[in-house]
Amino acid sequence: MLYDVIIRFLAAAGLTVIINASGITTSTVVMSIYIFLILEVSLLFDNKWVYGTLTAIPFVISTCYTLNQDRIALRLFAILVLAGFTVVSSILYEQMMKYKNLLHRTRDDSKELEEILQDKNRRLMSEQDQQVHLATLGERNRIAREIHDNVGHLLSRAILLLGAISTVNTDDRLEPQLKMLADTLDESMAKMRASVHDLHDDSIDLQKNFDEIIGELKSFTVNTDLDLDEAIPTNVKLSLIGILKEAVTNILKHSNGDSVSIIMQRNYSFCTLSITDNGSISDSIKEKLSTDSYEGIGLSNIKNRATSLGGDAYFYTDNGFTIFARLPL
Incomplete structure (x- = not known):
């Protein structure tokens, strides 16, 4: 000018x-x-x-x-x-x-493209980390099954054989040694079962995984009410972790809010997970969600994870955006 x-x-x-x-x-x-x-x-x-x-x-x-x-x-x-x-x-x-x-527009387009590539790279790295983590969990489960099926069966057979030998034994001088051997085998069986149980439980540490995922919401005020019962079946644990991960990724990528509420409840027959953020939702997105015509891999993954276990997932847009999943136990 x-x-x-x-x-x-x-x-x-x-x-x-x-x-x-x-x-x-x-x-x-x-x-x-x-x-x-x-x-x-x-x-x-x-x-x-x-x-x-x-x-x-x-x-x-x-x-x-x-x-x-x-x-x-x-x-x-x-x-x-x-x-x-x-x-x-x-x-x-x-x-x-x-x-x-034109130069300014090209520069802005280049920056936007760079940000998109960086976001995709971060998402890819996160997915790779998740895959490595799931592979580690699977390997731990395999080791636990191997110990239970092989070593456990051998110890059980040894205990049964020793019981049979003790029953037919007529030499009183061998009684103390047989009892000591029986106690040793019983203790070994108890420790083996404890180790397998700990190894299996550690493979799907629900509390640890939830804490890691929720920790990504550094710029949000997070309110949680979590009933993290470690007795939840492994496949349900994996689905809960996956649903929470997808929900948090969706919040970090799209939400313009500043508060997140995460509630997990469990009863005898099912558990529920609710993730709500107070960001605003456009009318077009509300319409797509109401007709199940939404786009995006994240929401589809959440729906698929829930339905694969016989449960379901719902999306609400009242006072923000809510992801609600109900999984049978």
């Missing part, structure tokens, strides 16, 4: 000099003022035709006035030079602003 003002100021100054070249009179002063005002006021209009017409009027006025003066050819030549300067300068300035805006 400043360059455009300068261009018109120079044009107005040149026309003023030409008009007052034969002497300064009241009419030439008034004409000079009008020329200056028209050239500068033309900047206030965005319409190209109005803008061009107002720019041309001062040159037409100056040309008409010059036709009645001395040295017409020289003055007309000077007006043509000024007109050419104004037109060329205006065109060059317009092109410069066009390329400048």
